Structure formats: C-alpha cells, structure tokens
Amino acid sequence: MARQLLAICGLALLSPAALAEELKSPNGQLTLNFDLQAGGVPTYRLTYKGRDVIKASKLGLELKGTTSLQSGFAQTDKQTRSFDETWQPVWGEAKTIRNHYNELAVTLTQAETQRTIRVRFRVFDDGLGFRYEFPRQPKLDYFTIKEERTQFALAGDHKAFWLPGDYDTQEYSTVTSKLSEVRGKMKAAVTPNASQTTFSPTGLQTPLMLKSQDGLYINIHEAALIDYSCMHLDLDDKNMVLESHLTPDAVGDKGLIQTPANSPWRTVIVSDKAGDILLSKLVLNLNEPTKFKDVSWIxxxxxxxxxxxxxxxxxxxxxxxxxxxxxxxxxxxxxxxxxxxxxxxxxxxxxxxxxxxxxxxxxxxxxxxxxxxxxxxxxxxxxxxxxxxxxxxxxxxxxxxxxxxxxxxxxxxxxxxxxxxxxxxxxxxxxxxxxxxxxxxxxxxxxxxxxxxxxxxxxxxxxxxxxxxxxxxxxxxxxxxxxxxxxxxxxxxxxxxxxxxAARGTEYESFGGNNADHTTILPFTRLIGGPMDYTPGIFQTKVSAYNPQNTSFVHSTLARQLALYVTMYSPLQMAADLPETYNKHLDAFQFIKDVAVDWDDTKVLEAEPGDYITYARKAKGKSSWFVGSTCDENGRTSKIDLSFLEPGKKYVATIYADSKGAHYQYNPQAYQIRKLNVTSKTKLTQLCAPGGGYAISLIEAGR
Missing domain, CATH: 3.20.20.70 (Aldolase class I)
Structure with a gap:
C-alpha cells in the first residue's frame, strides 16, 4: 500500500539570502543543492557521502525567436514533500519495487518576461531525477526550443563507457576511455550504419556510464521521454562539463512545446558499488503508473x-x-x-x-x-x-x-x-x-x-x-x-x-562481431532504461557454417550465450540459433528451456563495468533461481556464495560452464555440464574463459 508523507510550504517572492535550497535523500547519503547565481541563473549540485558527483551546474533552455529561459530568474515559490510507495510491475526483475524519494519543486519567475517555469527535483537513495515544468500561462503558451542547456559538471576526468552521439543510431561499439580521450577516439568509434548522423567530436549518447578515480559509479540518462526530443550530451573536455544536446527535427528545431508541459526527467544514478547501478529502479520510478486497467493480455x-x-x-x-x-x-x-x-x-x-x-x-x-x-x-x-x-x-x-x-x-x-x-x-x-x-x-x-x-x-x-x-x-x-x-x-x-x-545486438556478430566486453557493459548503459531484445543463444559461433562467404564469428563462448539469458534482462527472450544446431547440443539447450523470463527477485553477486557481471534471479512464483556470469576478453575466476538461497533448503545446481581451454575465438564450443547439491551455505568457484561465462540453474530438491 502506498504511503505518502506530504510537507508543503508555499512562499512569496524570496529574498536573495533565502534562495539556496538543500534536499537530502531518504537515507541522507545524497544531497541536492539548488541556487540562483548572479544574474538569476539557476544551478544545482549533487554530492554523495560528501563527495562531489555533479558540481555546480547551470539549468535552463534556449528558445527560438524570443527571450531564453536561462537567466533573470527570481524564486517565487517552493514546495517540498516526501513520498514512499511499493508497486508491482506487470513484468520485471523484481516482484515489487519501492519508490521512495524526497522532492523539491522550485518555481522561478523571469522578471523581464513574467514567464514562470518550475524545476522539480526528486532525490532517491540511489540518485537524482529532475525536470522542467511549464505551467499554463499567458506569457508562455507556445514556444520552440532552440537547445536545452542543462549541464552536468563533473568532478574529474572520469573513466567513461561511451557511444558516439548520433541522431539516428545507437548501434556502435562502446568505447572505454577517459573523458579527455573522447575527442581523439571519436573518428574510429563512428562505424558505418544504415542511418547515422553524428553531431560533435565530443558528442555522447545516454545512458552514459562513468567511474571516478576515487571509485564513484555514475550513470546519466533520462526518464519518461514523451513528446520531447531525445537527449544526448556534448562534452566540454577542457572543463569536464557535459551539456544536454537535443535531437533536431527536419528544420533544425529541438522541440515544439505547448503549455502546460513537462520535459523528460534528467537522471543521475550514483553509488560506490557497481552492483547498485544495475539494481537501480530510479528510471522506472520516474515514469507514471500503467495506463492500462487490464494487463492480462501482456x-x-x-x-x-x-x-x-x-x-x-x-x-x-x-x-x-x-x-x-x-x-x-x-x-x-x-x-x-x-x-x-x-x-x-x-x-x-x-x-x-x-x-x-x-x-x-x-x-x-x-x-x-x-x-x-x-x-x-x-x-x-x-x-x-x-x-x-x-x-x-x-x-x-x-x-x-x-x-x-x-x-x-x-x-x-x-x-x-x-x-x-x-x-x-x-x-x-x-x-x-x-x-x-x-x-x-x-x-x-x-x-x-x-x-x-x-x-x-x-x-x-x-x-x-x-x-x-x-x-x-x-x-x-x-x-x-x-x-x-x-x-x-x-x-x-x-x-x-x-x-x-536500440543498441548493437547479436545480429552484429554476423556483421563483423561485437567486442568481447560488450555484454559486460550493456547492463550498465543501454539496459538502464529498459530491457533489450538482444537475441542471445547462438551455439554455432562460426557464421561460415551457415554461409561460407561470411567469415564473422560470435565473440562469445557457448557457455556465455547461456549466461546472457540471466545477465541481459528482458521479458522477451529469443533462442536465436537454428533448430538443427540446438538439436546437436540438447544438453546445453536445456538451460534455455528452463530459464525464466520473469522474475520475483534479482541479486548482483559481482560486477565491474567492462570486466564482468554475475547476476542471480529468482523465477516468478517459483523457488528456482538462475545465475548468469559474463566476462571480458581476459577471462577470470568467479567466486560467489549462494547465501541468497532460502536457508534450510537443498537445491540441485546444474552448472553450464566453459571447459578448460575454452576461448571465445579459438575454442568457443568447449563447455561442460555438472550437477551438485547445494544450500545457502555453499560457496562456488568457477572458471570464466576469455569472452566466456557460465550459467547455473538452482532447483529446489524434490521439485
């Protein structure tokens, strides 16, 4: 049952000394500061455990043919509230999702034009969402956006997992580099596509995954994109400031807005644990509840x-x-x-x-x-x-x-x-x-x-x-x-x-191949906004077996193809290979048959973007769990414990893993299957070959 705690405070025109506002997350670890700088320029700042996530950054929009909404503001109202509810998705990675935040809505009035906008901030335990709201008003009824000028001023030259900014495709390989290296790597990153329009030598896509030198994981994206242009990010690589860059229409306009209206939410997810980024439901929580009364057909x-x-x-x-x-x-x-x-x-x-x-x-x-x-x-x-x-x-x-x-x-x-x-x-x-x-x-x-x-x-x-x-x-x-x-x-x-x-899927394995670290990055980037139809399950990794003229190969071991059903979440999962190939590997195919596509619970057991991810998920309405692990081209030894299992119960673990000597390029079909009895006290050590991984089904004994 939803619980709402409301504390609303309406103010008249505030004095300059009272303009600074502070809002903390429910657990107190994140702090949002809003302020008006000289000239009435709205800014915000975000810290996590006292460390800068986003330094003081400007807010506002540049309008076409009229005074822009970037400066000259006075704060004329504010409202605060706390909100806490638990809701059930129609399908998803968890049976229930908690939506818990503190909110600050600041109303700003531009003296020159008498126009009013509202900036609404929501601070969750795992990050920040904010958006622009345009109330119905005589002085601002219809306008054209020339550019949105939202900034994300970063605290350093972070490690970034990035795609070239493009108005028409996200089907690029992710580049891992420092932000200062983006400009030098951009030309090579822009590979051919059926439709593509890049816009800047430092333009980037969202979701953008970052890692600071002091170990903060930061993800920047947007939520609830409706009747608005998709946001990209343009990097000022001298000052490490990202600024929103909207996709233009056929005449170059970035948005046609009629009030009342809202922008999408701009989102910043942050933690000192990589797994927290993967488990965040912030983007979902910033969307409205389902519009459908009857969902039985979904x-x-x-x-x-x-x-x-x-x-x-x-x-x-x-x-x-x-x-x-x-x-x-x-x-x-x-x-x-x-x-x-x-x-x-x-x-x-x-x-x-x-x-x-x-x-x-x-x-x-x-x-x-x-x-x-x-x-x-x-x-x-x-x-x-x-x-x-x-x-x-x-x-x-x-x-x-x-x-x-x-x-x-x-x-x-x-x-x-x-x-x-x-x-x-x-x-x-x-x-x-x-x-x-x-x-x-x-x-x-x-x-x-x-x-x-x-x-x-x-x-x-x-x-x-x-x-x-x-x-x-x-x-x-x-x-x-x-x-x-x-x-x-x-x-x-x-x-x-x-x-x-909306990303490079398995089809690109036939067009030259995805990088071996591809599926260790996508859950931190593309999947932040929702599930991907990645089409896994390719057992015949040499494409020439089907078409002698095609020399491409799948950059994955067979065992990792099984793991993707757990690590690449989707309620829509394809067994993408040909039936005749599956008939040759029915022992491994059994995992694809068994694995669920809807979940009651999800745990991240290990994670580091670009290196490895290990998930455990509990099947919807059942006691069974499934584990999947994927790693990069270096391979690794995975060490996990099964403490997520229900204490006191015994499970049969069927482990589908890379064999010794397996390699995504040289020996991809080398796999082994073994069974053992386990409990919540069991700890496992498992080899992941280069470009490999493993999958485990955990079925309650006697079921």
Missing part, C-alpha cells in the same frame, strides 16, 4: 524465429532476386522464386514444431510480406502494406497450424523508416494481426527516416513510436521496437512495450 515471451538464418546470409527475406524493381509492376504469382526465401509455409511449420516440442511460446517470422526487393536505401514513402504475404506464405494455414500446437506467431513490421506510411496502414495491419491470432509485433525502422530530414530520435518521430505503442494497446498487441529510440522506463506506463533494440 505476458513475457520466450521465442524462436526465422531470423538468424537471414542475418547470416544462409537465407533471404526476399521472395525473388529481382533487385531494383518497381513493385507495382510485379506479379509475384508469375515470377520465379529464388529458392532461398526462408518465410515459406513448410519451413515456418518446422519452427513451430520445434517451439512446441521444447515449450516455447512463439515463433518470429521475418520476410513474410511483399516488398523486400524494393526498399533498402531508396527513401520510398510507400513500400510495405503489412498485410500482403508472399505466395509461399499461407497466413491462414500457419495461423491454424500454430494454434493446434499452442504456439503464437510474432508479426514483423519493417517500416523502411517510412513512419507516415506505417501510420496510414496501422489500423488495418493490427486488425489483420487480430484476425490471425498474432498478439505481438516486432517493428523495424532500418534506414533514414522518411520524410527525409527527420531523425530517429527527434520529437516528431518519438511521438510516432508512442502513437504505435498506444494504438497497439487498443488491439491488445505487445510491441518489440527495433531501430527506435532507446528506452527511458516507459514500459512501466505502457507495459505492452516488452522489448527494444
């Missing part, structure tokens, strides 16, 4: 799919090899198929049979609909209609067949970046899904946004993603968004958002 999903074989080049999305054609001139009933089209009725039935045999919920099918020959890189407004299948894909028959097996089919909508075209077809496409029993869709936005000039992360396109999400809810459809904006905790409010990509 369910976590474990799935297989017709996908990896196309990613590797073994098969194709296209029905024909007729490139550079104009689709309205093609009669698919008369053209010759290419013989490599994967989304055909007989082949999809094989996936459905495999899913049913092993207890999976669903099968994703990509390349089922017409249009794949005529879209990539062409910037066409109208390519896909999302309802017309290729001749070899029998929608009605597959729907019937899947139903007899107790398996769902996951729809795939590649929009080709044409957001207007997708919206014009959306109702018909969702009605089509309802008709044939599809309850989840994977959306895609590969390539540049059409209309040209817009970006994947600008306000207008973010509003499109939100429109799709809310429209899907009208049809009781779950959404897994790829190439969309990175998540900001909106899945609390709209829990039908069960998956996002």
């Amino acid at each position: 369910k976590p999903v474990k799935y297989v799919g017709v996908w990896w074989e196309m990613i590797t080049g073994k098969s194709t999305w296209s029905y024909t090899n007729m490139d550079n054609i104009k689709l309205d001139s093609v009669d698919y009933q008369k053209v010759k198929p290419n013989g490599t089209h994967a989304a055909n009725t007989a082949h999809v039935k094989e996936y459905i049979d495999f899913a049913a045999q092993h207890g999976f919920d669903a099968v994703l099918v990509e390349g089922w609909n017409t249009g794949w020959e005529d879209w990539f890189g062409k910037h066409k407004d109208y390519v896909f209609d999302f309802v017309t299948p290729y001749p070899d894909f029998d929608v009605a028959e597959l729907s019937r067949y899947a139903a007899t097996k107790g398996v769902k089919i996951i729809m795939h909508h590649e929009t080709s970046g044409s957001v207007r075209n997708y919206e014009r077809h959306l109702d018909e496409a969702f009605q089509f899904m309802n008709k044939y029993g599809y309850n989840a869709v994977k959306t895609g936005y590969v390539g540049d946004i059409v209309p040209l000039g817009h970006h994947h992360y600008d306000q207008w396109v973010n509003n499109h993603y939100q429109y799709v999400l809310e429209k899907a809810a009208d049809y009781k459809i779950m959404v897994n968004g790829h190439e969309a904006v990175r998540p900001t905790g909106l899945a609390r409010t709209y829990p039908n958002l069960i998956g996002n990509e």
